[in-house]
Amino acid sequence: MTPQKPDPATPHRPDTARRSEKSRRAIHEAALALVGEVGYPRTTIEGIAARAGVGKQTIYRWWSSKADVLLEAFLELSAQAAREAGAEPYVIPDTGDLATDIKAVLRATVDQLHDPRFEVPSRAxxxxxxxxxxxxxxxxxxxMEPAIQLYVDRLRSxxxxxxxxxxxxxxxxxxxxxxxxxxxxxxxxGPISYEYTDTLVDYALYGLAPRD
Incomplete structure (x- = not known):
């Protein structure tokens, strides 16, 4: 069957799913930027809406408070940072070598803590x-609790x-x-580095007493 060409007289229907996702990303970015710039108490739904270029009602359609907005934005930011680092979000690897696995996760955490996108709002x-x-x-x-549980599960393994x-x-x-x-x-x-977190793991797993 030959595909039909679109009728120029037919009005173009906007993709509401794409528009909604674009608005959601803009709201996430606005919320994280604002809390980093002015702090949590001065961050408002009105401010987030103005920064994101959306109506206040759009935010309230998806979230009940600024805390809910920021929580979702942070979870997405963390997942994005993990993907950029080539890791699975919310997973601690289990290669059979506990020290190697924990060091890898903490090194990824160091990278995240040095990333201004994460560091500025998370400090606020x-x-x-x-x-x-x-x-x-x-x-x-x-x-915090979901991340802590990952460490608990890996240590139990x-x-x-x-x-x-x-x-x-x-x-x-x-x-x-x-x-x-x-x-x-x-x-x-003190400085945050791979060497520092690797040393934390070595001290924690092998202790401070002399070894034979």
């Missing part, structure tokens, strides 16, 4: 989470393989990797 949100308990809990539950002592609590053990990195990044107490 981290600061707000310290003084605003509700915001802190909301962002921890949505952004290592326990089953006999690479970690069976009595070790993975939830506590993962703090050896995450907490020092977060503290150094938030408080500017």
């Amino acid at each position: 949100l981290a600061a707000e989470g310290v003084v605003n308990e509700q915001v802190g809990r909301q962002f921890t539950a949505a952004l 290592a326990q089953q393989a006999g690479q970690v002592r069976p009595e070790v609590d993975p939830r506590i053990a993962l703090e050896f990797f995450i907490s020092p990195l977060a503290q150094r990044w938030l408080q500017y107490t």
Whole structure:
């Protein structure tokens, strides 16, 4: 069957799915940019809408609050950063070598923390989470807990393989990797580098005592 040519008299129908996705991306970018520039308290739905070039009602159609907008924007940004690094979002590899796997994930985290797209808004949100308990809990539950669970699952897998002592609590053990990195990044107490995170993993897994 020969395909028919479009009738010039027929009005062009806009692709609403494409338009909606374009608006969603613009809203994400506007929300992250604003919270980095003016902080969380001064970021408003009205400001996000104006920055994104959409109506306020468009935002309320998809999200109930600015926190919901920022949560989704951050999750998408993190997934995008992982894809750009050639990794699967929300996955810790299991090659059978725990040290290698954790080092790879922390190196990707270093890259993310140095990326201005992520660093600027995440610092603003981290600061707000310290003084605003509700915001802190909301962002921890949505952004931190899923990542923490990945570490827990990987450490449990290592326990089953006999690479970690069976009595070790993975939830506590993962703090050896995450907490020092977060503290150094938030408080500017030292440089964030691959060498630093590799050393964290070595110290955590192999301890400080002399080895034979």
